[in-house]
Amino acid sequence: MVELKNDRFLRALLREPVDCTPVWMMRQAGRYLPEYRETRARAGDFMSLCMNPKLACEVTLQPLERYDLDAAILFSDILTIPDAMGLGLYFEAGEGPRFKKIVRTADDVAALPVPDVKRDLDYVIAAVREIRSALAGRVPLIGFSGSPWTLATYMVEGGSSKDFRHIKEMMYARPEVMHELLAKLADAVTLYLNEQILAGAQAVQIFDTWGGALSGPMYLEFSLAYMKRIVDGLIRENEGRRVPCILFTKNGGQWLETMADSGADALGLDWTTDIGDARRRVGDRVALQGNMDPSVLYAPADRIRSEVAAILQSFGPGTGHVFNLGHGIHQFVDPESAGVFVDAVHELSASYHD
Ligand code: CP3
Numbered sequence: 001m002v003e004l005k006n007d008r009f010l011r012a013l014l015r016e017p018v019d020c021t022p023v024w025m026m027r028q029a030g031r032y033l034p035e036y037r038e039t040r041a042r043a044g045d046f047m048s049l050c051m052n053p054k055l056a057c058e059v060t061l062q063p064l065e066r067y068d069l070d071a072a073i074l075f076s077d078i079l080t081i082p083d084a085m086g087l088g089l090y091f092e093a094g095e096g097p098r099f100k101k102i103v104r105t106a107d108d109v110a111a112l113p114v115p116d117v118k119r120d121l122d123y124v125i126a127a128v129r130e131i132r133s134a135l136a137g138r139v140p141l142i143g144f145s146g147s148p149w150t151l152a153t154y155m156v157e158g159g160s161s162k163d164f165r166h167i168k169e170m171m172y173a174r175p176e177v178m179h180e181l182l183a184k185l186a187d188a189v190t191l192y193l194n195e196q197i198l199a200g201a202q203a204v205q206i207f208d209t210w211g212g213a214l215s216g217p218m219y220l221e222f223s224l225a226y227m228k229r230i231v232d233g234l235i236r237e238n239e240g241r242r243v244p245c246i247l248f249t250k251n252g253g254q255w256l257e258t259m260a261d262s263g264a265d266a267l268g269l270d271w272t273t274d275i276g277d278a279r280r281r282v283g284d285r286v287a288l289q290g291n292m293d294p295s296v297l298y299a300p301a302d303r304i305r306s307e308v309a310a311i312l313q314s315f316g317p318g319t320g321h322v323f324n325l326g327h328g329i330h331q332f333v334d335p336e337s338a339g340v341f342v343d344a345v346h347e348l349s350a351s352y353h354d
Helices: 008-013 034-043 046-050 053-066 080-087 106-111 122-135 148-157 165-173 175-199 216-233 253-260 275-282 294-298 301-315 335-352
Strands: 089-092 096-099 141-146 203-208 245-249 266-268 287-292 321-325
Touching: 008 203, 008 287, 008 321, 034 046, 034 053, 046 053, 046 089, 046 122, 053 122, 053 335, 080 089, 080 148, 080 175, 096 148, 106 175, 122 141, 122 175, 141 148, 141 175, 148 165, 148 175, 148 203, 148 216, 165 175, 175 203, 175 216, 203 216, 216 245, 216 253, 245 253, 253 266, 253 275, 275 287, 275 301, 287 301, 294 301, 294 335, 301 321, 301 335
Parallel strands: 141 203, 203 245, 245 266, 266 287, 287 321
Antiparallel strands: 089 096
């Protein structure tokens, strides 16, 4: 087993002392990097890139070559699971993700298989192994999945949605069908994340991008309950170390107290919640990850640095903070600005740690 050279990301997630605040960026491997666009062109398209472990490994490492990041994240997509359930994922230029088959009726849900991860998602597991070996202990590797609710929105709507018309109809008019779908997805996600962990993922994040579209009671019943079920079924220790789990519900700031009782080690925050308030509310139950507005990266360097400083000051001294953007980095950001951001976190945070 290769020793981890930089473990401040794992330490901060477990609220253990660190020398400075660790930082990574959601979607850190992606279209804002010219070298990513070059590799994707070589692969042919986005899904072919995800399905090629060597190339997926190459793009995972690209942002680490440029920036002093404290974690790598597996290059893949949350929609690999519905694809493995036979829905036929494809990407239409400028339109985002689409599915050939849509899930709308009780029969559609009953017919969905729980995927055999080792068979149908073997390309993801192979990518985890490849990346872990290429990292050679440089920084920890994060595995991830979508939350059942977020995956279900894409499966029922057939792609991205603004108003969630069809899935909300299912949720309110046929809640038992909705629950059956979410239960299947929770089983699939648990198996998927555990295979990622066994293949070498040292932390996992559940992306609940659309949980924030729900009312409080519906969030608890249809999103958080299933994430909790996943957390309960996760392998929590591997290679002699705890495997921390991060829950990120975008626009979930008002539910942090309840999320902190889910069993997760850390909660991701978007930029609409003040991180100092969040820290006071969750106390020492969980670490926090976030939460700079990704659009700050369109500003000049001094403005990026002052926004980083403000978030560090709001969180205050001590461990338990993993710096990140409040959502994925935008494709039109200048790569230089991402470097200013990462360096500012390390430089300006040292005085908050003993
Ligand atoms: O963070 C990382 O660097 C890891 C890679 C990663 C991707 N997608 C790569 C990707 C991760 C963690 C995701 C998660 C994901 N995918 C989420 C949850 C997180 C979030 O952003 O809210 C969601 C909702 C998806 C579904 C999805 N995949 C969308 C909406 C899109 C964008 C479609 C578009 O054309 O804008 C994708 C495609 C995608 N996933 C890209 C990347 C780098 C861009 C594809 C490309 O290269 O053209």
